[in-house]
Amino acid sequence: xxxxxxxxxxPWSAPGPGPGTGVATVPDAEALRRPSDSPLRTAMRRLRxxxxxxxxxxxxxxxxxxAIFADLLTKLEGxxxxxxxxxxxxxxxxxRIGPTSDHWxxxxxxxxxxxxxxxxxxxxxSLIIAFIASLASTFFGVLVGLVSGYLGGRVDAVIxxxxxxxxxxxxxxxxxxxxxxxxSIAGGVDNVTPEGNAQIRFFVLLFVLVFFGWAGLARLIRxxxxxxxxxxxxxxxxxxxxxxxRLLRRELxxxxxxxxxxxxxxxxxxxxxxxxxxxxxxxGLIDPIPSWGQMIDAATNYYAADPLFxxxxxxxxxxxxxxxxxxGDSVRDAFDPKARR
Amino acid sequence: MLVYILRRLASxxxxxxxxxxxxxxxxxxxxxxxxxxxxGVKCTPARVAEIEKSLGLDKPTSEQFALYMKGLVVGxxxxxxxxxxxxxxxxxxxxFKNDQPVLGTLIARLPVNLSLVFGAALIFLxxxxxxxxxxxxxxxxxxxxxxxGTTLLMSSVPYYIIAILVFLxxxxxxxxxxxxxxxxxxQNPGAxxxxxxxxxxxxxxxxxxxxxxxxxxxxIESLSEDYVRTARAKGLSDRRVTFVHALRAAITPVxxxxxxxxxxxxxxxxxxxKIFGLQGLGITALQSLTNYDLPLIMGTVIVGxxxxxxxxxxxxxxxxxxxxxxxxx
Numbered sequence: 001x002x003x004x005x006x007x008x009x010x011p012w013s014a015p016g017p018g019p020g021t022g023v024a025t026v027p028d029a030e031a032l033r034r035p036s037d038s039p040l041r042t043a044m045r046r047l048r049x050x051x052x053x054x055x056x057x058x059x060x061x062x063x064x065x066x067a068i069f070a071d072l073l074t075k076l077e078g079x080x081x082x083x084x085x086x087x088x089x090x091x092x093x094x095x096r097i098g099p100t101s102d103h104w105x106x107x108x109x110x111x112x113x114x115x116x117x118x119x120x121x122x123x124x125x126s127l128i129i130a131f132i133a134s135l136a137s138t139f140f141g142v143l144v145g146l147v148s149g150y151l152g153g154r155v156d157a158v159i160x161x162x163x164x165x166x167x168x169x170x171x172x173x174x175x176x177x178x179x180x181x182x183x184s185i186a187g188g189v190d191n192v193t194p195e196g197n198a199q200i201r202f203f204v205l206l207f208v209l210v211f212f213g214w215a216g217l218a219r220l221i222r223x224x225x226x227x228x229x230x231x232x233x234x235x236x237x238x239x240x241x242x243x244x245x246r247l248l249r250r251e252l253x254x255x256x257x258x259x260x261x262x263x264x265x266x267x268x269x270x271x272x273x274x275x276x277x278x279x280x281x282x283x284g285l286i287d288p289i290p291s292w293g294q295m296i297d298a299a300t301n302y303y304a305a306d307p308l309f310x311x312x313x314x315x316x317x318x319x320x321x322x323x324x325x326x327x328g329d330s331v332r333d334a335f336d337p338k339a340r341r
Numbered sequence: 342m343l344v345y346i347l348r349r350l351a352s353x354x355x356x357x358x359x360x361x362x363x364x365x366x367x368x369x370x371x372x373x374x375x376x377x378x379x380x381g382v383k384c385t386p387a388r389v390a391e392i393e394k395s396l397g398l399d400k401p402t403s404e405q406f407a408l409y410m411k412g413l414v415v416g417x418x419x420x421x422x423x424x425x426x427x428x429x430x431x432x433x434x435x436x437f438k439n440d441q442p443v444l445g446t447l448i449a450r451l452p453v454n455l456s457l458v459f460g461a462a463l464i465f466l467x468x469x470x471x472x473x474x475x476x477x478x479x480x481x482x483x484x485x486x487x488x489x490g491t492t493l494l495m496s497s498v499p500y501y502i503i504a505i506l507v508f509l510x511x512x513x514x515x516x517x518x519x520x521x522x523x524x525x526x527x528q529n530p531g532a533x534x535x536x537x538x539x540x541x542x543x544x545x546x547x548x549x550x551x552x553x554x555x556x557x558x559x560x561i562e563s564l565s566e567d568y569v570r571t572a573r574a575k576g577l578s579d580r581r582v583t584f585v586h587a588l589r590a591a592i593t594p595v596x597x598x599x600x601x602x603x604x605x606x607x608x609x610x611x612x613x614x615k616i617f618g619l620q621g622l623g624i625t626a627l628q629s630l631t632n633y634d635l636p637l638i639m640g641t642v643i644v645g646x647x648x649x650x651x652x653x654x655x656x657x658x659x660x661x662x663x664x665x666x667x668x669x670x
Contacts, residue, residue, distance in 0.1 A: 161352070168356050168653060170645040172609035173626055177642050180630050181367050273499040280501060281615060281627060296505065303509045314506070318498045325497040 039335070040257060046334040053330030059323035063316075067123040074117045077104055081121050082288050085112030094305050105312060109302040119312045122290040125202065126320070130271040133206055137213035138264045142256070144214065145221025146248050150229055160222070166215040175208050179283040182207065198289040205284050209274055217263050221256060228255055258335040265331045269324035276317045292316045345661055353654045360646040361413070365406050368639050395419060396437075409434070433643065434636035438629070443640035446625065451644075453523045453621035457544070457613060458606045460537055464545025466599060469552020474588060476553065477560030488557070492550035501612040504543050508616050512539060521617035540617045544610070548602070555598060559591040566590070597660050604652030608645035 047053050066073065074081060085107055088096050093110045097103065105115040148159035182204045183197070192200065228234065229252070237251050278284035279293025287294070292313035299310035393399045396419075397408050411417055412432035419426045419435065428434065433443035476485040495503075511517045518539040526533040563569065564587050572586045611623025622641055629637035 161355075164352065165356055165359055168646075168650060169360065170605075170608040170642070170649050172611050173623065173642055173645040176611065176623070176626050176630065177364070177638050178367065180633075181638075185367075269497070277499065277501055277612065281611065283627075283630070296502075300505065300509065304514060310509070314502055318502055321499060322494070322497045326493070329493075 043258070043331075043334040046337070047330060050330050050334065053327055053334075056323040056327040056330070059319060060327065063123055063320050063323075064127060066120050067127050070120040070124055073120050074114075077114070077116055078102065079114040079117045081117045081290065082113055083117075085114070088112040094302065099308065105308050106306065108298070108309060109306055110298075115309055115312065118290040118295060119292075119316065122292045122295060122313065123316065123320075125285055125289055125291050126272055126275055126316075129202075129206060129209070129275045130268050133209040133213060133271045134264055134267040136206075136210045137267060138217060138260060140210065140214040141217025141263075142221050142253075142260055145218040146225055146252060146256075148218065149222035149225025150244070150248055150252065152226075156222075159218075163215045163219050163222075166212060167219070169212070171212050175212065175278060176281060176283050178208055179204055179278070194288060198286050201284070201286050202289060205275065205278060208278075209271055213267065213271070217260075217267075220259060220263065224256055224259060225252060228252055262328070262332045262335060265328035266325065269321040269328065272317065272321050272324065276313075342661070346658055349654055349657050353650045356650050357643075357647055361410070361643055362406075364639050364642045365409060368635050433640035436629075436634050436637045438632045438634045438637070443636050446637065447622065447640055447644050450621050450625055452525065453614070453619050454607055454610055454623075456523065456526065456533065456537055457540055457610050457619065457621065458603055460541035461544035461548065461606070462599070462603050464541055465547075465549035465552050468546070469549035470556045470588075470592070470595065472549070473553040473556030474560050474583060474591075477557045477564060478583060480557075480561055485557075488553060492554050495547060495550040496554075500544075500547050501616065503547055504540075504612060504616045507539075507543050518542070521619060523619055540613050540619065544606075544613055552595065552599075556591060556595050559594050560587060563587045563591040593663055596663075597656065600656030600659070601653065604649050604656065607652065608649050 079102070085103075088103075088107045089109060089112045090096055095107045095109055095112065097106060099106050103114050103116065105119065107113060108115055108118065144159060144163070148156045148163075179201070183200055186200050186204060234247070234251060237247050242251070275284055276291070276293035276296070279286075279291040280297045281293075282297065284293055285291035295313040296310065296317075299306065299313070303310040390399070397405050400408070408417060412428060412434065414430070416427065416429045416432045419428060426435070428442060431444060433447070435442055436446065472488060476488045479485055507518070512520055519535045521539045522532075522536040524532040524536050560583075564583070566587075569582060569587050572582045577586070608622060610621060611627065613619065614621040614624040615627065622645060626638060626641040626645075629641065
């Protein structure tokens, strides 16, 4: 049931993280030198042939482009992010206008801010948080899993206990309780500008997501390392006197490429969901940083009068997570076609 | 067996202890001014000092922690303005906001979570396993592929999005589903069901998709076993082979996940509570944050962790009865 399947079969042919890893050290493995035999390349080839995966990738790229060119798109519309148009909302806070040529998706209830601008800028924190949190939790998860699994003994006992602890905490309850507390430890709330507070929230949210995110991968990698370190090539490297750090990096890590990439791609949609969800609950991102979760929360009171205000962020979150998680599934299938459901 | 249980118990207790230490460290060390908040606008420094003294906030952190732990184990007494209050054994203190005992508030809200999980779990276990088993009997057919496609689609869209849309469009705009509200089942069972049916259906059907997938995979495996062929050869009816012989073996891994999911749902149904307006544990945590009600936040987190750890412990022990091999690990 190893997720890495064929990758684990041959430690030499898997490309390492750096350029020019390994291959030349096996003189009798002519066949392995052909690039097409590298598991990573085989997987990439399978992935490229998967139409569904490519469509999903296209959708993800579309959102990434929206996020990158958010300023440009807003300028094109002729609007400025977070500009208040109080003349465009009535006394009860309902917007007076629908979509117009000035405000493509209408204006927000209450303060009359432009919905299009909030939406395109909202793609930014979502993608940035998902990407950084995935990178960071993958990095820590792999590091901890490698060290724990390889060293074993007391180190492993302590690390495993910590992993179990993090995994057995009530994640959502803890995240909800932690965010405001860490914000106040980081010096937020009263004596900081709204922009400063929003910045602090951004980093606190990242911290909380990574804090709860690394443990699952660490456990997986630890398990893989436990079985990998019984193999002959590890013994061989040890006999040759390869230092531990180098052994971990050059011998073990390349064998873990498949589970790491799979977990990374599957973490992306999970973090998008988590960010928008926590922002919806009011413990994630806050004004003036625009976020889809916040927009959904604000829109629930005006959904009938202003459906666009609700549906745009709803579609943003749903379509992006859908595309990312289907892409992640395809990546897993590409590395391990047997696991296909 | 006993050794395994004791070892699991030790790790469960250590998790609870560490949770208490971490949450105490986080919450009480955080710079905040609970005394000033309690006191309100017209506040004299003397009154602030008095409140701080009664809450024990004037003492060093280590001593406060010792007091808190003492309160948890043997109870403690609070003195404020000449009035003494007893807080019996698992004492989580009094709310900064409304002065009610924290444990009482949380116990009053726990039935909401229990009801929610009870109904939803019933729905997702039964529909999930039935649909999954039916699909497993004919893998690759149109019905099976439709099922796999739907579950994949459902599980990729965040739960809260679906819950919000159902609430806004099927409860508010077109009132097909009854408006959620919690009524105690012992007072009025009918109203209890009517009030909980919407969240049950939404949570139950959403979660049943992953159960359909687990049990499908697990059933495909057990349907290909030799003993299933033997059962068929004996001339047993198809239904008996599927739902008695094969399902019995296939259900074990599903039940493990079920136990863990129920435990998880019990303490993190916060989206369901917020969207459907149910006053459970999660919403308590969310509300206590806006008031900066430290004892209530801490109490919620500790109760949540304890409930989760106890449930996980029970699941592990039950699983070790079902599958003795795990005891060796």
